[in-house]
Amino acid sequence: MSICSRKSHKQHHHEVEKFIFKCLFDLPKKMSLTDEKTETSDFEKLSENNFQRLRNKITKVGYADGAADGREGVFQDAFDQGYKDGLRTAFEIDKFKYFFNELNDKTSPEDLIKEKEKYLSMDIKEAKDPEHFLYQNNKEENLNEISLKQQQHVDSLLTKFKAELPKVVDLLNTTKSFSQ
Secondary structure (H helix, E strand, O other): OOHHHHHHHHHHHHHHHHHHHHHHHHHHHHOOOOOOHHHHHHHHHHHHHHHHHHHHHHHHHHHHHHHHHHHHHHHHHHHHHHHHHHHHHHHHHHHHHHHHHHOOOOOOOHHHHHHHHHHHHHOOOOOOOHHHOOOOOOOOOOHHHHHHHHHHHHHHHHHHHHHHOHHHHHHHOOOOOOOO
């Protein structure tokens, strides 16, 4: 839920509470009861007890909604960070794979063909391989720590590529950070 809908939800609970309160406490005044004060006071006590029960239920619902909104926010932040890290990892690894897959050995310059051979000898696993996603192996750690390790993993691969495949790195312009 967005902040606006949470405010509306709380406002709705408040309006329901006011309505119930009004109904419960205005009802004895509107009813034509006998003149005996005891019947009216008994009815008011019963109304107040019912109101307190309803108020407690509304409070519990409000608390549950707030707790759910909090959990949802945490999950959303974690999803957003994992998505960003996964996208960067897949993009950086796969662009080399697809470049070399499309490189024509017969018509391409010799230096690129040599770099293709080096790339193939590096035996880089596919981007979706668990080796590249550190979230799987570090579930007990803080999300920020795992994200940092994920970024370092990709950065180390890019450094390795830059050392072994300088021409292709220049062509693919991997020196710029993906997150910029």
